[in-house]
Amino acid sequence: MHEQSTFERRLAAGLEEYAGPRRSVDAAAIARTATSRVALRHSIPQRFSALVAPAPRLEWPAVGIMALLVLALAVGAVIVGSQQRRLPAVVEPAGNGLIAYSSGGDIYVGDPVAGTTTAIVTGPATDSWPIFSPDGTHIAFVRGDPWSDDASVVVVSPDGSDEVVAMPAGFSERGIGIAWTPDSASLVANLDTAPLTTPSFDGELALLDASGLVEPRLLTPPLPISPGAPYFNANSGVAPMFRPPNGDLILSGDYDALNVFDADMRSSGQLARQALSGFEPYGVSTPAWSPDGSMISFSLHRVNGNQWVGLIDVFVMNADGSSLRPLKGDISWMLAWSPDGSMIAAQRGRTDREGAVIVVIDVSSGVVRVLEATSVETKVEGDWSLDSGGSSSTGRKWDYEGWSWSPNGRSIVLLERHGTRPLTVDVETGLATQLPWEADSAPSWQRITAR
Amino acid sequence: MRRVCVVIAGDETIADDAVAAAWSIAWRKLGSLRDPARLRPWLVSVAVNEARQLLRSRRRRSLIEVPVIQVGEQTSGLDPGSTINSIDLRNALARLDPNDRALLAMRYLAGFDATELAYATGRSPSGMRARLARLLRRLERELGDA
Numbered sequence: 158m159h160e161q162s163t164f165e166r167r168l169a170a171g172l173e174e175y176a177g178p179r180r181s182v183d184a185a186a187i188a189r190t191a192t193s194r195v196a197l198r199h200s201i202p203q204r205f206s207a208l209v210a211p212a213p214r215l216e217w218p219a220v221g222i223m224a225l226l227v228l229a230l231a232v233g234a235v236i237v238g239s240q241q242r243r244l245p246a247v248v249e250p251a252g253n254g255l256i257a258y259s260s261g262g263d264i265y266v267g268d269p270v271a272g273t274t275t276a277i278v279t280g281p282a283t284d285s286w287p288i289f290s291p292d293g294t295h296i297a298f299v300r301g302d303p304w305s306d307d308a309s310v311v312v313v314s315p316d317g318s319d320e321v322v323a324m325p326a327g328f329s330e331r332g333i334g335i336a337w338t339p340d341s342a343s344l345v346a347n348l349d350t351a352p353l354t355t356p357s358f359d360g361e362l363a364l365l366d367a368s369g370l371v372e373p374r375l376l377t378p379p380l381p382i383s384p385g386a387p388y389f390n391a392n393s394g395v396a397p398m399f400r401p402p403n404g405d406l407i408l409s410g411d412y413d414a415l416n417v418f419d420a421d422m423r424s425s426g427q428l429a430r431q432a433l434s435g436f437e438p439y440g441v442s443t444p445a446w447s448p449d450g451s452m453i454s455f456s457l458h459r460v461n462g463n464q465w466v467g468l469i470d471v472f473v474m475n476a477d478g479s480s481l482r483p484l485k486g487d488i489s490w491m492l493a494w495s496p497d498g499s500m501i502a503a504q505r506g507r508t509d510r511e512g513a514v515i516v517v518i519d520v521s522s523g524v525v526r527v528l529e530a531t532s533v534e535t536k537v538e539g540d541w542s543l544d545s546g547g548s549s550s551t552g553r554k555w556d557y558e559g560w561s562w563s564p565n566g567r568s569i570v571l572l573e574r575h576g577t578r579p580l581t582v583d584v585e586t587g588l589a590t591q592l593p594w595e596a597d598s599a600p601s602w603q604r605i606t607a608r
Numbered sequence: 609m610r611r612v613c614v615v616i617a618g619d620e621t622i623a624d625d626a627v628a629a630a631w632s633i634a635w636r637k638l639g640s641l642r643d644p645a646r647l648r649p650w651l652v653s654v655a656v657n658e659a660r661q662l663l664r665s666r667r668r669r670s671l672i673e674v675p676v677i678q679v680g681e682q683t684s685g686l687d688p689g690s691t692i693n694s695i696d697l698r699n700a701l702a703r704l705d706p707n708d709r710a711l712l713a714m715r716y717l718a719g720f721d722a723t724e725l726a727y728a729t730g731r732s733p734s735g736m737r738a739r740l741a742r743l744l745r746r747l748e749r750e751l752g753d754a
Contacts, residue, residue, distance in 0.1 A: 164748045165716070165744065167692050168697075168712075168744075168751070169717075170692070171692035171697040172697070172713065173716075173717065175614070175697060176614045176615055176713070176717055177611060177620070378732075411734070412734050412738070413734075
């Protein structure tokens with residue numbers, strides 16, 4: 158590492174004093190002993206992961222029962238699935254169904270056409286941030302304070318039945334954000350390492366089994382953690398780094414690379430290395446596949462040492478790394494592909510005062526359309542401060558509670574502030590419609606079979 | 609190893625328990641260590657894990673957290689110009705999460721470089737450097753003028 162600064166030397170001295178007297182150990186003798194054994198059972202990363210994930214280890218009889226249950230569920234799914242009209246995969250637009258949201262610590266679904274709402278999960282627990290699975294058959298939400306280590310992730314059916322704990326409380330040490338994998342079988346939890354940042358999560362990633370049968374496991378490592386480089390933002394109902402429809406390739410941004418991993422989490426190389434070399438030193442964040450997996454978007458940031466010092470631009474390119482081009486929409490890294498992959502919606506800072514507006518960019522032509530009805534001012538709660546390398550605040554600063562595309566791709570649905578009514582904004586006409594209920598969390602729209 | 613655990617747990621009893629557990633694990637699993645040159649970071653990382661686990665389990669039982677000292681409980685201090693006020697440091701450590709305390713202890717007490725930190729935590733060296741840099745900025749802001 159680099160030569161220590163004055164502060165580091167003072168810190169080291171302080172820690173020496175705090176830790177108490179040093180005791181000697183004959184490490185050399187132990188090292189000689191180490192060479193006399195053979196079996197390799199756990200690598201250090203695996204061991205570390207196991208401790209970060211404190212869920213109880215399954216005993217072998219339980220594993221056998223679970224295996225039988227999984228087999229029975231799989232057979233059942235095949236039988237039931239063959240008798241249902243299937244939703245289109247995530248790669249194409251679907252129809253608009255119900256909207257899930259939270260209010261007052263309970264989970265609701267609302268019908269935006271009829272204007273009716275139904276509480277599906279109630280009780281003393283504080284539940285929030287519901288998101289529909291891409292196949293529309295389940296809703297995942299956070300139980301407990303999402304910014305604490307008490308948060309758990311729960312999955313229910315759209316009527317609130319069949320509750321399953323996908324991630325137990327205590328798995329995350331600070332906060333979590335969740336998104337579904339494209340196949341609706343799993344969830345990805347971003348475990349925040351910095352408290353109360355803007356709606357993004359730059360910490361460890363964990364994969365959760367939506368059925369709750371398999372205990373969560375960390376994806377980082379082998380995916381790298383790059384503080385300041387979030388994998389996805391809070392608007393992502395589906396984890397955008399997993400290639401649709403099966404999640405067989407995973408994008409991962411880092412300080413100097415856009416990496417690709419296969420489903421076994423083996424590195425498959427870097428994308429656009431040559432094309433990006435002119436921007437060095439740079440960092441990559443929020444990599445996302447287009448809904449059909451043919452294109453990739455990502456945010457390129459300037460870095461100075463280990464600090465992220467500003468956004469260069471958001472880029473799109475073909476999945477093989479060719480045809481790299483900037484979107485040039487003067488937008489932030491908060492972006493989302495439209496369901497048909499023809500457009501990207503993103504936030505743009507307002508020029509007249511601190512705030513944001515959502516713009517829609519035609520990916521082929523680069524034409525930008527500003528949805529003025531989505532314009533909001535920046536809000537601050539608590540003690541907010543932001544240094545150049547990330548947040549260390551105990552407060553919160555945000556523009557939207559969240560927003561996303563409607564499943565049919567014709568509108569953006571957003572919630573500006575908790576306790577207010579969500580808006581849908583038609584992308585073609587720019588007209589806004591207020592939904593008839595108040596919500597605390599971003600609306601999540603159910604995908605149903607297109608009529 | 610024990611001193612690293614003291615910083616993580618803020619409690620000598622937990623540190624002693626963690627070290628004892630770590631030695632027990634080390635005795636059973638030493639053969640799984642492929643590279644004897646990595647013994648030291650391996651041993652320390654085992655102890656770090658045990659300390660974190662013990663801290664977590666005791667916190668679950670609402671027994672202990674790293675204590676925050678009030679002004680007026682000053683402990684013995686070194687030359688104020690060469691070190692950081694021990695109360696301020698203890699309080700700053702108490703506000704960190706155990707992962708960050710572990711990182712500091714492994715870096716400044718065990719003397720690990722970025723490669724060893726990465727080995728001990730299973731993360732990338734660049735990620736470790738960045739996380740440490742961010743942690744230092746935070747601490748310098750809190751303690752720099754102390």
